[in-house]
Amino acid sequence: MRRSDCPISNVLDHVGDRWSLLVIRDIALYGKRSFTELLDSAEHVATNVLTDRLRRLEQTGLLTRTRDSGDARKNIYRLTQRGRDLLPILIEMILWSARHDPQTNAPPELVRRAQTDRNALIADLQARIDAVDGR
């Protein structure tokens, strides 16, 4: 449901909860594509919560769901361009934690590149997503 025309509120209408951006993170940064892989995270998402968030992210056009060509019972989740373009938001979250909660495990090399070479880092991460997706 759209609460206002505010561009920040709009993003939160899509991913303003504790889980959706973690699903995006796992697909974008950890190369996960299947439900089983997405279920296996350090944050221990519940099966029904993951099912619900994947359905919503598909409905709002942030990811697509297709059948695995090798196993018709298995779904493959891939980010759309809309979903991939959430990467800069994730990068800023990593930088915030690196600065304010240094006990989090932000990879130092990623933090360094985000600070000094931001656009190239984002291009590299998007290319890695494409490589996993065979694009």
Place this chain on the structure above:
Amino acid sequence: MRRSDCPISNVLDHVGDRWSLLVIRDIALYGKRSFTELLDSAEHVATNVLTDRLRRLEQTGLLTRTRDSGDARKNIYRLTQRGRDLLPILIEMILWSARHDPQTNAPPELVRRAQTDRNALIADLQARIDAVDGR
């Protein structure tokens, strides 16, 4: 509650809901400082939700609450450095919506500066916050 050492999860532990970043937005970008001002938003936050989010944002060190020197019944909410440093995340949300949901009302001049002159824009916005706070 901390769910993992992931720096992205950490940010969502602080502001991963539909309302917290809108409170940060109103203080950071719209110069609001009082409960009455924060209650008056296009998204129509409920009084009890706003009360809860302000309390949590204070507890997690993103904002401070002080009594108004002119009216002891009135609280003034100000961002801490931790809270101000969420600005780049808000900027990326604005850019995402400007690209993918152009019917949102992202100010074109702010979008242009975020794309071409990002660091100076963030410095200007932080200076504006300081000016409202009399720092």
